[in-house]
Amino acid sequence: MSDLPYAFFHPRVVRTERLSPTLLRIVLGGEELSRVVSGGHDQRFKLFLPHPGQDAPVLPEALDLDWYARWRALDPEVRGIMRTYTIRDVRRDPPELDVDFALHGDLGPASRWAGQARPGDRLSMLAPAAADNGGVDFRPPEGTDRILLTADETALPAVASILSGLPQGIGVKAWIEVPHSDDRLPLVTKADAEITWLIRTGADRTTPLLTALAAADLPPGTPYAWLAGESAAVRAQRRHLVADRGFDRKAISFTGYWRQGATEDELLETETAVEDAS
Numbered sequence: 047m048s049d050l051p052y053a054f055f056h057p058r059v060v061r062t063e064r065l066s067p068t069l070l071r072i073v074l075g076g077e078e079l080s081r082v083v084s085g086g087h088d089q090r091f092k093l094f095l096p097h098p099g100q101d102a103p104v105l106p107e108a109l110d111l112d113w114y115a116r117w118r119a120l121d122p123e124v125r126g127i128m129r130t131y132t133i134r135d136v137r138r139d140p141p142e143l144d145v146d147f148a149l150h151g152d153l154g155p156a157s158r159w160a161g162q163a164r165p166g167d168r169l170s171m172l173a174p175a176a177a178d179n180g181g182v183d184f185r186p187p188e189g190t191d192r193i194l195l196t197a198d199e200t201a202l203p204a205v206a207s208i209l210s211g212l213p214q215g216i217g218v219k220a221w222i223e224v225p226h227s228d229d230r231l232p233l234v235t236k237a238d239a240e241i242t243w244l245i246r247t248g249a250d251r252t253t254p255l256l257t258a259l260a261a262a263d264l265p266p267g268t269p270y271a272w273l274a275g276e277s278a279a280v281r282a283q284r285r286h287l288v289a290d291r292g293f294d295r296k297a298i299s300f301t302g303y304w305r306q307g308a309t310e311d312e313l314l315e316t317e318t319a320v321e322d323a324s
């Protein structure tokens with residue numbers, strides 16, 4: 047047993063559910079999932095997929111603090127394909143876990159796998175085994191009295207989960223950009239939430255959310271902003287909030303969930319190269 051707040055799990059697909067033209071829910075099951083302890087909100091986890099011809103993804107032999115270096119040291123043609131996703135929901139009886147995939151065609155292995163997933167398919171996850179696990183970015187500072195959320199379809203599962211966990215009385219403004227009007231999923235919350243859906247009409251992934259944010263009337267107070275979606279779009283939104291709206295940098299969480307023109311492996315290689323050089 048490791049003391050790490052996360053562990054490898056090896057669930058199977060139980061069923062799939064088409065939520066909308068873009069979003070596909072994959073329900074994973076298996077007794078060991080009863081040990082998953084989600085930190086809630088935008089709780090992330092790592093998904094590992096097999097390559098074509100493999101029964102199950104190849105993982106690092108040991109799980110310790112060096113697991114990522116061990117995984118990188120494996121042959122890229124053989125090691126499990128690693129991607130990052132959000133725990134949309136987790137249940138105990140029976141142990142099940144929901145992951146909502148924004149399908150973007152056959153371009154990426156995760157989207158391709160999800161689009162073809164059938165009951166019984168195997169995958170592995172590096173998922174939280176303790177509530178305090180470092181995989182939750184939504185952390186409003188003490189004293190926050192209103193919340194701004196922006197998301198594209200990849201961050202819609204995280205926004206849905208964040209909203210469902212917020213208490214009564216907190217004001218929220220959320221802008222969510224999706225490809226189809228039928229992707230406007232019902233969002234459940236006790237918060238005083240104003241949700242604006244933006245339906246994308248072209249290939250431009252930066253302007254719609256930025257324009258909506260720039261046009262927004264933001265009342266005074268102590269705001270916290272959580273921004274997630276395409277990497278350049280998220281950075282542009284953060285710049286706007288800091289430079290034009292006087293936001294405290296510490297009151298913004300921003301995460302590039304994917305980058306146009308780069309696979310998640312390429313994104314991670316860039317981040318690792320920056321870390322190695324610093």
Ligand SMILES: Cc1cc2nc3c(=O)[nH]c(=O)nc-3n(C[C@H](O)[C@H](O)[C@H](O)COP(=O)(O)OP(=O)(O)OC[C@H]3O[C@@H](n4cnc5c(N)ncnc54)[C@H](O)[C@@H]3O)c2cc1C
Pocket residue numbers: 090129130131132133145146147148149150153154155156157158199200201203204301302303304305306307308309310311
């Ligand atoms: C913390 C975190 C949580 C995330 N949670 C979710 C989640 O719950 N649901 C979800 O669907 N995604 C989520 N993502 C995003 C997901 O990890 C990426 O979209 C990932 O790149 C998909 O892997 P892939 O194998 O399909 O594509 P990759 O092999 O990584 O990329 C292949 C190509 O597709 C492009 N691409 C990747 N994603 C998209 C997209 N959505 N639309 C258009 N082009 C794309 C890339 O730019 C690249 O050119 C999350 C990311 C992070 C960092």
